[in-house]
Amino acid sequence: xxxxxxxxxxxxxxxxxxxxxxxxxxxxxxxxxxxxxxxxxxxxxxxxxxxxxxxxxxxxxxxxxxxxxxxxxxxxxxxxxxxxxxxxxxxxxxxxxxxxxxxxxxxxxxxxxxxxxxxxxxxxxxxxxxxxxxxxxxxxxxxxxxxxxxxxxxxxxxxxxxxxxxxxxxxxxxxxxxxxxxxxxxxxxxxxxxxxxxxxxxxxxxxxxxxxxxxxxxxxxxxxxxxxxxxxxxxxxxxxxxxxxxxxxx
Numbered sequence: 518x519x520x521x522x523x524x525x526x527x528x529x530x531x532x533x534x535x536x537x538x539x540x541x542x543x544x545x546x547x548x549x550x551x552x553x554x555x556x557x558x559x560x561x562x563x564x565x566x567x568x569x570x571x572x573x574x575x576x577x578x579x580x581x582x583x584x585x586x587x588x589x590x591x592x593x594x595x596x597x598x599x600x601x602x603x604x605x606x607x608x609x610x611x612x613x614x615x616x617x618x619x620x621x622x623x624x625x626x627x628x629x630x631x632x633x634x635x636x637x638x639x640x641x642x643x644x645x646x647x648x649x650x651x652x653x654x655x656x657x658x659x660x661x662x663x664x665x666x667x668x669x670x671x672x673x674x675x676x677x678x679x680x681x682x683x684x685x686x687x688x689x690x691x692x693x694x695x696x697x698x699x700x701x702x703x704x705x706x707x708x709x710x711x712x713x714x715x716x717x718x719x720x721x722x723x724x725x726x727x728x729x730x731x732x733x734x735x736x737x738x739x740x741x742x743x744x745x746x747x748x749x750x751x752x753x754x755x756x757x758x759x760x761x762x763x764x765x766x767x
Contacts, residue, residue, distance in 0.1 A: 578666070579603065580696035585653040588674050588697065590666035591615055597622075606657035609648055611669040624652070630669045634705025642676045642713060649677050667699050672706040679714050683721070686714045 579589035663669035678689040
């Protein structure tokens with residue numbers, strides 16, 4: 518088992534998700550579509566992460582999803598100069614047909630998937646997420662790739678966003694499509710990822726309920742006075758940094 522903790526305040530996708538949900542619920546869909554199209558066609562995009570800026574060039578072969586996590590194609594995976602430019606240290610190969618090109622220079626892991634709706638994506642997600650987590654938490658940079666970087670590798674990256682960043686499938690997909698508009702997991706992968714999303718949400722809820730039941734009640738002398746038990750205005754309370762803990766089951 519391996520664990521990694523990511524602070525919510527450091528997620529580069531939070532501002533995107535707020536804007537995306539606002540656009541999705543807006544009645545002026547025409548303006549929203551224009552705004553999204555302009556953001557996709559921009560030659561450079563900037564994602565802020567804990568006071569760092571990750572500049573993403575309009576490279577058709579790779580996208581920087583998070584610091585230390587890249588989604589790419591076969592062309593990127595076999596170009597050593599590009600791999601070095603992006604400081605890639607680990608490669609997650611999600612194909613059955615492509616070889617690991619630089620096994621003596623980089624750390625590889627294979628997730629053998631055919632780009633078919635019947636391919637058993639769920640069987641490999643725990644190991645794939647753990648591999649990405651271990652590399653990133655150790656300061657590495659992981660490239661997740663398939664042939665085109667549109668379906669198999671994108672499905673694995675979506676699973677990572679669901680698990681480590683607690684995203685819904687739809688939001689994770691929308692985020693990747695902002696970075697790589699051609700991303701589209703096949704129908705079978707989508708079904709399995711939606712099941713994975715529900716499973717992870719259920720597990721988190723179960724853990725939350727278990728922690729709630731194990732909390733010890735306050736003794737009578739330490740209980741809050743009745744006069745202070747009015748509902749709190751949580752909007753005014755400075756909240757501590759929340760964390761997300763990712764558990765990879767082997």
